[in-house]
Amino acid sequence: MNEAQIIDELRDKFGERIGTPERLRQHRIVVTVEKENLLDLAKFVKDTYDLNYAISVSGIDYPEQNKFVVVYHLCKMSEEGHLPLVLTLKVPVNRQTPRTPSLISIWQSVEWHERETWELFGIEFEGHPKLERLLLHEDWDEEFPNQFPLRKDFLLEDE
Amino acid sequence: MSSMYFSVGPQHPGSGHFRMKITLQGDIILNAEPDPGFVHRSVEKIAETREYLQNVPLIERQCLSDVSSVTLAYAMGIEELLGIEVPPRAQYIRVIMCELSRIMSHLYWLAILGIFVGHSTMFMWGFGDRDILITETAEKIAGARVSYSYIIPGGVRYDLPDGIKEHTMKTLDYFQGRLKEYDAIFFSNPIFKRRTKGVGVLSRSEAIRLGVTGPTLRGSGVRGDIRKDAPYAAYDELDFEIPVYSEGDSYSRSLVRFREMKISSSIIRQAFENLPEGDFKVKTRKKVPEGEVFSRVEAARGELACYLISDGTRKPYRLKMSTPSFRNLPGFSLMKGSMLADMPPIYMSLDYWPLETDR
Amino acid sequence: MSAVGNAFVGRLRSLVEKIVNVNPIRYLVNWSKLYSLWPVHLTTACCSVEFGAANCPRFDIGRMGVAAFFGSLRQCDLIIIEGTVTKKMAKRVKKIYSQMPSPRYVIAMGACAISGGLFYNSYNIIKGVDKILPVDVYVPGCPPRPEALAHAVLLLQDKIRKGRVNITKGE
Ligand code: SF4
Secondary structure, rough: OOOOHHHHHHHHHHHHOOOOOOOEOOEEEEEEOOHHHHHHHHHHHHHOOOOEEEEEEEEEEEEOEEEEEEEEEEEOOEOEEEOOOOOEEHHHHHOOOEEEEOOOOOOOHHHHHHHHHHHHHHOEEOOOOOOOOOOOOOOOHHHHOOOOOOOOOOOOOOO | OOOOOEEEEOOOOOOOOEEEEEEHHHHHHHEEEEOOOOEEEEHHHHEEEEOOOOHHHHHHHHHHHHHHHHHHHHHHHHHHOOOOOOHHHHHHHHHHHHHHHHHHHHHHHHHHHHHHHOOOHHHHHHHHHHHHHHHHHHHHOOOOOOOOOEEEOOOOOOOOOOOHHHHHHHHHHHHHHHHHHHHHHOOOOOHHHHHHHOOOOOOHHHHHHHHOHHHHOOOOOOOOOHHHHHHOHHHOOOOOOOOOOOOOHHHHHHHHHEEOOOHHHHHHHHHHHHHOOOEEEOOOOOOOOOOEEEEEEEEEOOOEEEEEEEOOOEEEEEEEEEEEEHHHHHHHHHHOOHHHHHHHHHHHHHOOOOOHOOO | OOOHHHHHHHHHHHHHHHHHHOOOHHHHHHHHHHHHHHOEEEOOOOOOHHHHHHHOOOOOOOHEEEEOOOOOOOHOOEEEOOOOOHHHHHHHHHHHHOOOOOOOOEEEEEEHHHHHHOOOOHHHHOOOOOHOOOOEEOOOOOOOOOOHHHHHHHHHHHHHHHHOOOOOOOO
């Protein structure tokens, strides 16, 4: 399955409900999707293209546009190895009420990644079974109440 | 029977900067939950405040036993954004360094696995050979023992020194002999086999579902290796195989790494044989154009991906490293239901490196 | 014990200390400590790679009298801080240090343990382990070579050799 086919199919199937799928370079496709349609799209790509392997989940902070973006990188793993194609799902999340559905029901492997993103960005993943402290120390809440280190408004000492 | 709760680490011979919360009933592990974060040094946040080149030593520190692949993923990302081609000689030198550090990391792992299963000879041999053979070769090439920041955007920092080919070939010849001895004393050792065979079995479908990577994946019968599946540097011009074992137990995961050391030596040989002449680096700009890139390499512990977002300035807007140890964290659920004495072999067979998880 | 008893023990202790610090005896006591340093096995960050190398055949700090690092805390008298101490680890480091019997010595290994090193502006580290523990020897480098660690052990032994014997509690 090549990239152009996937892009066409996604556009046909979802039309207005997703942003235009974009081909960054060979083997990289980026799709922007609002969180309302995220689960549908995720189910669709998993079932149709068999993208069964989530590589990473990251957050990005855009304070000027008043949003976070949660980024999922997905690929296909079969017995014979990875498919070189990486599909990127970008989910914009409002900065005031950062909530988005968790994809753990579709890819088990996003569990730890989502937990890390929750901790460092403060993005709530609805339906995630265990959003608990992972990397930061136990007294974080006393030391920096309501602050999340990877947000852009959290400044390091020499900035 | 009532259950007992205790934690292994962070002060514990072997576990390092890492804690495991274990619930035990009798001799059976009911639940094993990893508790990372003891070395969370906020590399991703600091990277946003430093320039692209300054970040090379910084991200290298997240995995000091396998430094080349980490820096390579980062350098590849920047090169893609800048749109520059790295000269072929640099690509080959990169392959040599990556394979050297793969062997280095596997020997480190082998030594610690040795002491974990009570085999102190393997501990001594592993560390000794790592120092005398591999670290010294890397030092001759790059100028430092472990933290050499050798791979930079645009190529590598220096050209290879004179006479390094002969030195490396001699070293690898000797290392081949040592590998046979390792096999005889350790991997064919009936005690080691008993301790690891059938222990911590991870089935193929479960491995894919949990998203584990690297030798842990290949020990479960999945031929997943970025070097073959999405070749980078000069790997598509070299001839090598990917070791796969389908049993999915601690023994097969160990054998994958053992075979990889041999294959890595052969890759290094080929790279030296085919080493092209020419430049070893090209000039890069300090400002990186706007854009995003996702570059993947196969590090010693598995697939390492670097997600880099640039806003056109001298500093990255966001740098995310998706590291193999982090992705192998779900593998700790393998300990559930096994005996407490099986915990060390399972733990070591995942080759977990806490710094890489925490970043 | 009664107040009188306490005062008596205190006096006795200071008397013994005076005697012990007379030169030949002091030398003997210090000498007996020199070559059996028992380090705690606590790895705090990536300097542990070089710590491992220092313990192993090529460099082998064992020949300077640093014993194997698999002892229990209660037998240890040396703690080598191998690199960055994060805030989460700092608590544990303090706890471990307080469980060791005195006399106890601390070696701070690596730029991170000395001042924060590469991660000087991180939000999650202690900038220099000397903020929480009294450090005897600093080993610069990132990571320090195993030879440097061996040198640090020699420096520490020098310090012990010249030091005063202290038998009162809470050294
Ligand atoms: S000094 Fe360097 S090698 Fe040591 S812990 Fe710090 S960063 Fe790691």
